[in-house]
Amino acid sequence: MSQELPAMSSFSLPIRIYWEDTDAGGVVYHAQYVAFLERARSEWMREQGYGQELLRREHGLVFAVRAMQVDFLRPARLDDALEVGVVLHECRRASAVFVQEVRCGDVLLLTATVRVAALDAENFRPRAIPQPLLDELVALQATTS
Template sequence: MAVEPLFSWPARVYWEDTDAGGVVYHAQYLAFMERARTEWMRAQGYGQELLRNEYGLVFVVRAMEIDFLKPARLDDALSITAAVQECRKASMVFAQSIRRGDELLVTAQVRIAALHADSFRPRGIPQPLLGQLQAHLPEQQPDDPLQTNP
Protein backbone atom coordinates (compact mmCIF):
# COMPACT_ATOMS: atom_id res chain seq x y z
CA MET A 1 0.00 0.00 0.00
CA ALA A 2 1.53 3.31 -1.04
CA VAL A 3 1.73 5.99 1.61
CA GLU A 4 1.27 9.56 0.46
CA PRO A 5 4.22 11.68 1.55
CA LEU A 6 3.38 13.93 4.46
CA PHE A 7 6.55 15.94 4.22
CA SER A 8 8.97 16.95 1.50
CA TRP A 9 12.41 18.48 2.00
CA PRO A 10 14.36 20.09 -0.87
CA ALA A 11 18.03 19.37 -1.47
CA ARG A 12 20.54 20.38 -4.10
CA VAL A 13 23.31 18.00 -5.18
CA TYR A 14 26.72 19.59 -4.57
CA TRP A 15 30.17 18.46 -5.69
CA GLU A 16 30.84 16.99 -2.21
CA ASP A 17 27.82 14.67 -2.65
CA THR A 18 29.17 13.05 -5.81
CA ASP A 19 31.84 10.67 -7.01
CA ALA A 20 34.41 11.66 -9.64
CA GLY A 21 31.80 11.18 -12.39
CA GLY A 22 29.38 13.70 -10.88
CA VAL A 23 26.92 11.00 -9.75
CA VAL A 24 25.61 11.05 -6.16
CA TYR A 25 27.58 8.62 -4.02
CA HIS A 26 25.21 5.93 -2.67
CA ALA A 27 25.81 6.74 1.02
CA GLN A 28 24.86 10.38 0.46
CA TYR A 29 21.25 9.34 -0.18
CA LEU A 30 21.17 8.16 3.45
CA ALA A 31 22.22 11.63 4.61
CA PHE A 32 19.54 13.26 2.45
CA MET A 33 16.88 10.97 3.98
CA GLU A 34 18.18 11.58 7.52
CA ARG A 35 17.81 15.33 7.01
CA ALA A 36 14.26 14.93 5.71
CA ARG A 37 13.24 12.80 8.74
CA THR A 38 14.91 15.29 11.10
CA GLU A 39 13.15 18.23 9.49
CA TRP A 40 9.84 16.32 9.54
CA MET A 41 10.25 15.84 13.31
CA ARG A 42 11.16 19.52 13.72
CA ALA A 43 8.01 20.47 11.77
CA GLN A 44 6.02 18.42 14.31
CA GLY A 45 7.56 20.56 17.09
CA TYR A 46 10.13 17.97 18.21
CA GLY A 47 13.67 18.92 17.19
CA GLN A 48 16.53 16.58 18.07
CA GLU A 49 17.85 18.78 20.90
CA LEU A 50 14.40 19.08 22.47
CA LEU A 51 13.91 15.30 22.34
CA ARG A 52 17.30 14.68 23.92
CA ASN A 53 17.24 17.43 26.54
CA GLU A 54 13.58 17.43 27.61
CA TYR A 55 12.60 13.80 27.04
CA GLY A 56 15.94 11.96 27.29
CA LEU A 57 15.10 10.40 23.92
CA VAL A 58 17.03 9.78 20.74
CA PHE A 59 15.87 8.08 17.56
CA VAL A 60 18.31 5.84 15.70
CA VAL A 61 18.09 3.91 12.46
CA ARG A 62 17.61 0.22 13.27
CA ALA A 63 17.17 -1.11 9.74
CA MET A 64 16.77 0.18 6.21
CA GLU A 65 15.63 -1.27 2.91
CA ILE A 66 16.63 0.93 0.00
CA ASP A 67 16.11 0.66 -3.74
CA PHE A 68 18.34 2.76 -6.01
CA LEU A 69 16.31 3.23 -9.20
CA LYS A 70 18.12 6.03 -11.05
CA PRO A 71 21.15 8.20 -10.27
CA ALA A 72 21.06 11.81 -9.12
CA ARG A 73 23.76 14.05 -10.53
CA LEU A 74 25.68 17.21 -9.75
CA ASP A 75 23.41 20.30 -9.47
CA ASP A 76 20.15 18.29 -9.48
CA ALA A 77 17.33 19.75 -7.37
CA LEU A 78 15.88 16.90 -5.33
CA SER A 79 12.79 16.42 -3.21
CA ILE A 80 13.11 14.00 -0.29
CA THR A 81 9.89 12.75 1.29
CA ALA A 82 9.23 11.23 4.68
CA ALA A 83 5.96 9.62 5.76
CA VAL A 84 5.24 7.62 8.91
CA GLN A 85 4.11 4.19 7.79
CA GLU A 86 4.03 2.41 11.15
CA CYS A 87 4.33 3.60 14.75
CA ARG A 88 4.62 1.40 17.81
CA LYS A 89 5.48 2.16 21.42
CA ALA A 90 9.27 2.15 20.90
CA SER A 91 9.74 2.20 17.13
CA MET A 92 8.41 3.57 13.88
CA VAL A 93 8.85 2.99 10.18
CA PHE A 94 9.18 5.76 7.61
CA ALA A 95 8.51 5.38 3.89
CA GLN A 96 10.88 7.68 2.06
CA SER A 97 11.58 8.63 -1.52
CA ILE A 98 13.94 10.87 -3.44
CA ARG A 99 12.75 12.51 -6.64
CA ARG A 100 14.14 14.81 -9.28
CA GLY A 101 11.00 16.57 -10.44
CA ASP A 102 8.51 13.81 -11.29
CA GLU A 103 11.26 11.21 -11.69
CA LEU A 104 11.55 8.68 -8.84
CA LEU A 105 15.22 7.99 -8.05
CA VAL A 106 15.28 6.19 -4.69
CA THR A 107 12.77 4.53 -2.38
CA ALA A 108 13.42 3.37 1.16
CA GLN A 109 11.73 1.92 4.19
CA VAL A 110 13.49 3.02 7.39
CA ARG A 111 12.89 1.42 10.80
CA ILE A 112 13.63 3.82 13.65
CA ALA A 113 14.15 2.77 17.28
CA ALA A 114 13.53 4.97 20.32
CA LEU A 115 16.39 4.88 22.84
CA HIS A 116 17.28 6.47 26.17
CA ALA A 117 19.64 9.34 25.36
CA ASP A 118 22.11 8.41 28.11
CA SER A 119 22.15 4.59 28.04
CA PHE A 120 21.12 3.94 24.41
CA ARG A 121 18.77 1.23 25.66
CA PRO A 122 15.29 0.87 24.12
CA ARG A 123 12.51 2.99 25.61
CA GLY A 124 8.94 3.93 24.86
CA ILE A 125 8.10 7.08 22.94
CA PRO A 126 6.53 9.51 25.43
CA GLN A 127 3.07 10.97 25.04
CA PRO A 128 2.07 13.37 23.50
CA LEU A 129 4.71 12.62 20.84
CA LEU A 130 3.49 9.05 20.36
CA GLY A 131 -0.06 10.24 19.77
CA GLN A 132 1.10 12.90 17.33
CA LEU A 133 3.18 10.36 15.38
CA GLN A 134 0.30 7.87 15.28
CA ALA A 135 -2.01 10.59 13.94
CA HIS A 136 0.08 10.58 10.74
CA LEU A 137 -0.41 6.87 10.06
CA PRO A 138 -2.20 5.62 6.97
CA GLU A 139 -5.81 4.69 7.74
CA GLN A 140 -5.27 0.93 7.99
CA GLN A 141 -2.31 -0.35 9.97
CA PRO A 142 -2.24 -4.06 10.82
CA ASP A 143 -0.89 -4.90 14.27
CA ASP A 144 1.03 -7.83 12.83
CA PRO A 145 1.92 -7.68 9.12
CA LEU A 146 2.37 -11.47 9.09
CA GLN A 147 -1.26 -12.06 10.03
CA THR A 148 -3.75 -12.11 7.20
CA ASN A 149 -7.50 -12.43 7.18
CA PRO A 150 -8.92 -15.28 5.07
Protein backbone atom coordinates in the same frame (compact mmCIF):
# COMPACT_ATOMS: atom_id res chain seq x y z
CA MET B 1 10.32 -4.22 -0.86
CA SER B 2 10.12 -0.45 -0.34
CA GLN B 3 6.82 1.28 -0.89
CA GLU B 4 6.23 4.40 -2.95
CA LEU B 5 4.89 7.41 -1.05
CA PRO B 6 1.30 8.38 -1.56
CA ALA B 7 0.83 11.32 -3.95
CA MET B 8 -0.17 13.49 -0.97
CA SER B 9 3.21 13.12 0.73
CA SER B 10 3.02 15.08 3.95
CA PHE B 11 6.58 16.40 3.89
CA SER B 12 9.33 16.99 1.36
CA LEU B 13 12.81 18.45 1.88
CA PRO B 14 14.57 20.13 -1.07
CA ILE B 15 18.21 19.06 -1.60
CA ARG B 16 20.63 20.46 -4.20
CA ILE B 17 23.45 18.17 -5.38
CA TYR B 18 26.97 19.61 -4.96
CA TRP B 19 30.42 18.29 -5.91
CA GLU B 20 30.90 16.94 -2.39
CA ASP B 21 27.90 14.64 -2.95
CA THR B 22 29.26 13.06 -6.14
CA ASP B 23 31.99 10.91 -7.58
CA ALA B 24 34.37 12.15 -10.32
CA GLY B 25 31.68 11.52 -12.93
CA GLY B 26 29.17 13.80 -11.19
CA VAL B 27 26.93 10.93 -9.96
CA VAL B 28 25.72 10.97 -6.34
CA TYR B 29 27.50 8.47 -4.07
CA HIS B 30 25.08 5.79 -2.92
CA ALA B 31 25.90 6.46 0.76
CA GLN B 32 25.05 10.15 0.40
CA TYR B 33 21.39 9.23 -0.01
CA VAL B 34 21.39 7.94 3.58
CA ALA B 35 22.34 11.46 4.74
CA PHE B 36 19.56 12.97 2.62
CA LEU B 37 17.02 10.55 4.11
CA GLU B 38 18.21 11.34 7.65
CA ARG B 39 17.97 15.09 7.09
CA ALA B 40 14.44 14.76 5.77
CA ARG B 41 13.30 12.62 8.74
CA SER B 42 14.92 15.07 11.17
CA GLU B 43 13.22 18.04 9.51
CA TRP B 44 9.91 16.17 9.48
CA MET B 45 10.21 15.67 13.26
CA ARG B 46 11.15 19.35 13.71
CA GLU B 47 8.07 20.37 11.70
CA GLN B 48 5.96 18.32 14.14
CA GLY B 49 7.48 20.34 17.01
CA TYR B 50 10.02 17.73 18.09
CA GLY B 51 13.54 18.66 17.04
CA GLN B 52 16.27 16.22 18.01
CA GLU B 53 17.76 18.43 20.73
CA LEU B 54 14.34 19.03 22.29
CA LEU B 55 13.64 15.28 22.34
CA ARG B 56 16.97 14.62 24.01
CA ARG B 57 16.78 17.47 26.51
CA GLU B 58 13.10 17.41 27.49
CA HIS B 59 12.21 13.74 26.98
CA GLY B 60 15.57 11.94 27.40
CA LEU B 61 14.87 10.33 24.02
CA VAL B 62 16.79 9.78 20.81
CA PHE B 63 15.86 7.85 17.70
CA ALA B 64 18.39 5.59 15.97
CA VAL B 65 18.07 3.74 12.69
CA ARG B 66 17.47 0.05 13.39
CA ALA B 67 16.93 -1.16 9.82
CA MET B 68 16.82 0.34 6.36
CA GLN B 69 15.84 -1.01 2.96
CA VAL B 70 16.83 1.17 0.03
CA ASP B 71 15.96 0.64 -3.63
CA PHE B 72 18.18 2.67 -5.96
CA LEU B 73 16.18 3.20 -9.15
CA ARG B 74 18.00 5.99 -11.03
CA PRO B 75 21.06 8.13 -10.29
CA ALA B 76 21.05 11.76 -9.21
CA ARG B 77 23.70 14.00 -10.71
CA LEU B 78 25.62 17.19 -10.01
CA ASP B 79 23.36 20.28 -9.77
CA ASP B 80 20.12 18.24 -9.64
CA ALA B 81 17.38 19.68 -7.43
CA LEU B 82 15.90 16.79 -5.45
CA GLU B 83 12.90 16.42 -3.18
CA VAL B 84 13.23 13.94 -0.31
CA GLY B 85 9.79 12.84 0.87
CA VAL B 86 8.83 11.44 4.26
CA VAL B 87 5.70 9.64 5.42
CA LEU B 88 5.26 8.02 8.83
CA HIS B 89 3.96 4.57 7.95
CA GLU B 90 3.73 3.00 11.41
CA CYS B 91 4.40 4.04 14.99
CA ARG B 92 4.64 1.54 17.83
CA ARG B 93 5.46 1.92 21.50
CA ALA B 94 9.26 2.01 20.98
CA SER B 95 9.78 2.26 17.22
CA ALA B 96 8.54 3.89 14.04
CA VAL B 97 8.67 3.04 10.36
CA PHE B 98 9.07 5.76 7.75
CA VAL B 99 8.56 5.37 4.01
CA GLN B 100 10.74 7.76 2.04
CA GLU B 101 11.53 8.61 -1.55
CA VAL B 102 13.89 10.81 -3.50
CA ARG B 103 12.66 12.49 -6.67
CA CYS B 104 14.18 14.75 -9.27
CA GLY B 105 11.17 16.51 -10.74
CA ASP B 106 8.70 13.79 -11.67
CA VAL B 107 11.38 11.09 -11.80
CA LEU B 108 11.51 8.67 -8.85
CA LEU B 109 15.19 7.99 -8.04
CA LEU B 110 15.03 6.03 -4.79
CA THR B 111 12.59 4.49 -2.34
CA ALA B 112 13.39 3.54 1.24
CA THR B 113 11.75 2.00 4.28
CA VAL B 114 13.43 3.04 7.53
CA ARG B 115 12.72 1.62 11.00
CA VAL B 116 13.92 3.76 13.88
CA ALA B 117 14.13 2.65 17.50
CA ALA B 118 13.42 4.87 20.49
CA LEU B 119 16.40 4.90 22.85
CA ASP B 120 17.17 6.41 26.23
CA ALA B 121 19.43 9.40 25.53
CA GLU B 122 21.85 8.53 28.35
CA ASN B 123 22.39 4.78 28.04
CA PHE B 124 21.11 4.12 24.49
CA ARG B 125 18.88 1.29 25.67
CA PRO B 126 15.47 0.80 24.05
CA ARG B 127 12.67 2.66 25.76
CA ALA B 128 9.04 3.58 25.22
CA ILE B 129 8.14 6.77 23.41
CA PRO B 130 6.51 9.14 25.95
CA GLN B 131 2.70 8.83 25.71
CA PRO B 132 1.91 12.39 24.52
CA LEU B 133 4.49 12.10 21.72
CA LEU B 134 3.34 8.57 20.87
CA ASP B 135 -0.26 9.76 20.59
CA GLU B 136 0.76 12.58 18.25
CA LEU B 137 2.87 10.29 16.07
CA VAL B 138 0.16 7.64 15.84
CA ALA B 139 -2.24 10.36 14.67
CA LEU B 140 0.23 11.26 11.87
CA GLN B 141 0.48 7.73 10.46
CA ALA B 142 -0.38 7.48 6.77
CA THR B 143 -1.26 4.46 4.68
CA THR B 144 0.97 3.78 1.70
CA SER B 145 0.18 1.74 -1.33
